[in-house]
Amino acid sequence: MNTRSGAEIVMASLVRQGVDTIFGYPGGVVLPLYDEMLNWPQVKHVLVRHEQCAAHMADGYARATGKVGVCLATSGPGATNLVTGIATAMMDSIPMVALTGNVNSWAIGTDAFQETDIQGITIPITKHNYLVQNVADLPHVLEEAFYLANSGRKGPVLVDIPKDVFTALTGADFPNEVQRRGYKPSADLNPLSFQRAAHLLKEAKKPIVIAGAGVIWSDTSDALRELAEKCDLPVISTLLGLGNIDRNDTRSLGMMGMHGEFVGTRAVQEADLVIGIGMRWDDRLTGKVNGFAPKAKLIHFDIDPSEFSKVVETEVVVPGDLAKSLPEFVANADSKTNAEWWTEIRAWQRANPIVVPDDKKFVARHVLHKLNELTNADAYVSTDVGQHQMWTAQLYKFRNPYQLLTSGGLGTMGFGFPAAMGAAFAHPGKEVWAVVGDGGFQMTLQELQTAVENNLDVKICLINNGFLGMVRQWQEMFYDNRQSHVSMGSPDYGKLAEAYGVTFFRCSSRDEVEDTIQRARKAKGPVLCEFLVEMEENVFPMIAAGKSNDDIITDPLLKQHELVEAGK
């Protein structure tokens, strides 16, 4: 084996792992790596304008492809700027490798210029992390980092590399296979659990499935659909699970929970069996835990045994990788949901649709309803966090896995735009939309320059209501409408777009929505569409934090007569 530098090993590792794009920002201690990078044209480096966005782009790249996303930053502030992006990926179990430089190994611990203990800082927000002190360890550490990030319950792995390790030489080569003693990507299957689960399903009169992102990351959408068809089961998707079943499938009930559709939330409260598949009973889904699914026995499928009994007690747990456990369960299950249960479900569904108002007001729902229709529900769509996120989840009828990019666990504002850029880098030629609010967009809009430089086909659907809408909604509903620091000014987005050289469309009425979206779809490169919508609209249904899912607040519009049911 020839002698190579640490920097060469990093680049060789990326090529070896099939990484075609990385997102990063140079700085002092990563100079040797950036110098080496010039010799490796097969790896595209995207120069971001803030390291947080390098992490979000790597995350978006991963969410849109199922592959590991890679970001890179220098020591100190470069590394700490990654933190929000890494924490976002951790909460949603996104495969990511974050590479950071650090000061020379002999200077570590001396408070050297731009030194920070990024390993210590990221311990709680990474699946694992490394500080490489010897260049000979680098090949196996990098190999292990990719393996850990992308196996079992996926997650971000950080590798911190001191400057002198980039320049040091070694003859060490990559290992042929990675084995980490004590690391078990997924728990062993328990054949009894399939039989017990199938037995409970057979006995159930009112069964329902809640399917999460585990279905997406294990590529088991087909098995989920087969299960739904074979047993005629209603399927709810979690926020991160949207796309795990085609939303247009008659058995799909959409999302449930805090702002989920009435039908799913209600059905779980009435169900006698709830089958959670690749999900973790998040508080936004369960509401008050001891009021959740009060009549139901629970079955829980998950790759991560620490999720069992963490939030709720379950009747049957089915450990293991869904890629193996779900098909086994489908084979074991041989019952059919009875028709009365479906009749009840359909009645709730008919009476409580997500409504798109049909009056003069111009609201965000009009935009998302049209975006769904005009893109045939087939675009990659990212969101930020807040009202527009929930309206997107309600109204965009996601058809496929890896199609929705949203920060579900951490709820990171500023995520949407860079995440969409990551998806656009991953899928050139595909339609990619970032649905963002005026609050979140102003957190990361500096990446417009990155999009322009790369002539990236990414469309921004900016829902501008002049408010931090979700916080304002909570102040309205739970704090006597005392608006505290939620009114949000914006720059003139037309001038901003012009300054960056981004195509811009502004839309301030319902009649212009279709035209605006269609013009954006035809345009090449980055496009910013600003939709000036009604300022004080609320998201419904809603379950207040800490309340039971029985206490669902439905849309006041449902009481009016002239309704246009979403999607009809």
Next chain:
Amino acid sequence: MSTRLHTISALVHNESGTLNRLSSLFRRRMFSLSSMNAGDCEQEGLARVTMVVEGDDGDLRQAVRQLNKLIDVIEVEDLSGNDSVQRELAFFQVNAGVESRRSILEIAQVMHCDVVHLEPESITLQATAEPSRIDQVVALLEPFGITQIVRSGLVAIRVKN
């Protein structure tokens, strides 16, 4: 469920950040950690860590599962049952003038403490025992005036399989 002390033993990779990760987990998940004790073990590059955790059975189960999830952790076992031996090492520095020295030495003998150091006005004892016995020694020595107590925290070994 009732709260009590549980003894957990973990076999871990002895690498940069390992102990940090273990303690970070307990802090982050709000498990109450009474003591943590790490040392080399029979396998090179690995360490064995004994942790005492306060909580109910649910907390214990979560703690074991979360520990198992750490990449550094090879195996975790609950040593709270009867098939393990548990000991703690403690030092006590006690005021001991001429008049009280004999009484303290009597207690030391009965309670199986070693005298590790003697000064004209103080005596330093060492005990290796179960924590409850160490608590007892503390109670017996307190009337004489204890100037320093150093306790190692628990170490435990499985003796039956």
